[in-house]
Amino acid sequence: MPLKLLLHNNDRTSFSHGYIQSLLRQYFDIVLWQENARYDQDHLLVVDSFKLHRYPPNFWYQRYLDQGYKVIVDNLWEIPSFVAERFPDDVSKCHVMQNTNWFWYNESLQYTALNLHTYKPTKTWQKLALMPMRLDRGHRRELVVRLSGLLDQIIWSFNDHGRQLPGDLDPADPDYQRHFNPNWYDQTHFSIVAESQTSNPEMFVTEKTFKPMAFYHPFVVMAQAGLLNYLHTQGFETFDNIFDESYDQIDNYIPRVEAVINTIKNYKPAPYDTLTQQKLAHNHRRFFDQKLVQDRFIKEIIEPIIHYAESR
Numbered sequence: 001m002p003l004k005l006l007l008h009n010n011d012r013t014s015f016s017h018g019y020i021q022s023l024l025r026q027y028f029d030i031v032l033w034q035e036n037a038r039y040d041q042d043h044l045l046v047v048d049s050f051k052l053h054r055y056p057p058n059f060w061y062q063r064y065l066d067q068g069y070k071v072i073v074d075n076l077w078e079i080p081s082f083v084a085e086r087f088p089d090d091v092s093k094c095h096v097m098q099n100t101n102w103f104w105y106n107e108s109l110q111y112t113a114l115n116l117h118t119y120k121p122t123k124t125w126q127k128l129a130l131m132p133m134r135l136d137r138g139h140r141r142e143l144v145v146r147l148s149g150l151l152d153q154i155i156w157s158f159n160d161h162g163r164q165l166p167g168d169l170d171p172a173d174p175d176y177q178r179h180f181n182p183n184w185y186d187q188t189h190f191s192i193v194a195e196s197q198t199s200n201p202e203m204f205v206t207e208k209t210f211k212p213m214a215f216y217h218p219f220v221v222m223a224q225a226g227l228l229n230y231l232h233t234q235g236f237e238t239f240d241n242i243f244d245e246s247y248d249q250i251d252n253y254i255p256r257v258e259a260v261i262n263t264i265k266n267y268k269p270a271p272y273d274t275l276t277q278q279k280l281a282h283n284h285r286r287f288f289d290q291k292l293v294q295d296r297f298i299k300e301i302i303e304p305i306i307h308y309a310e311s312r
Contacts, residue, residue: 195223213283237279
């Protein structure tokens with residue numbers, strides 16, 4: 001008998017998406033929670049880690065947790081410390097899902113389902129760079145201020161401050177965060193990635209970094225020190241042939257910001273040379289390699305759940 005994953009429609013998790021469930025169904029039965037139904041303890045509950053400070057709160061899982069049911073806490077979208085801050089229950093008997101490459105796997109599967117892997121650049125080189133930003137964070141404000149003299153050459157957004165990308169969806173649209181407009185990439189030379197974290201002790205790489213690799217774009221990142229090196233360990237290329245990437249080795253935040261800004265300002269716009277084109281093609285292939293992504297998803301996400309389910 002396959003294991004059963006019990007999901008709640010009002011508690012959206014990584015496993016709520018059809019492109020993820022197609023993989024899961026090879027190993028699990030997926031059951032949607034109903035108010036008056038009875039569930040045996042062979043059901044594994046899947047719950048989102050974001051419970052405290054979310055409105056309305058949803059604690060549907062707690063009575064099952066109290067009765068000894070096994071609970072999977074989805075923290076794939078957040079840094080590890082998020083669970084302690086936003087999940088009210090003891091997770092020592094739960095399985096907390098955490099994976100540094102989650103955004104790679106999720107975006108690759110989702111973009112493939114949306115047929116975005118077929119995108120081919122048609123470069124027009126109208127602008128210097130693409131810099132999409134949504135939430136207000138200090139390092140993002142820093143980028144806007146320090147790049148003020150270049151902003152007319154940049155396609156940029158800062159949604160918390162009322163600025164959107166041209167041709168974007170309304171922020172209220174459920175597909176807004178994963179909307180793709182080829183003009184953003186065709187018109188620009190490279191991406192300026194303003195990551196979510198700049199100092200977190202655990203590496204945290206989001207879709208912001210993986211989008212340029214999916215869509216044939218070189219990139220400079222304002223992120224944690226060592227992020228570029230981490231990408232190298234995962235088989236991706238970065239662009240030290242056209243950028244000074246020494247900023248990735250600077251631990252202190254302030255000089256790292258200075259180095260990132262200088263790297264952007266020192267870029268000399270030109271069509272991509274052969275080496276750059278090779279790196280772009282490599283990153284695109286690796287990002288969208290569905291056998292690789294699915295094999296890693298199974299080994300790193302599905303197999304630990306099975307091990308947890310079979311543990312005493």
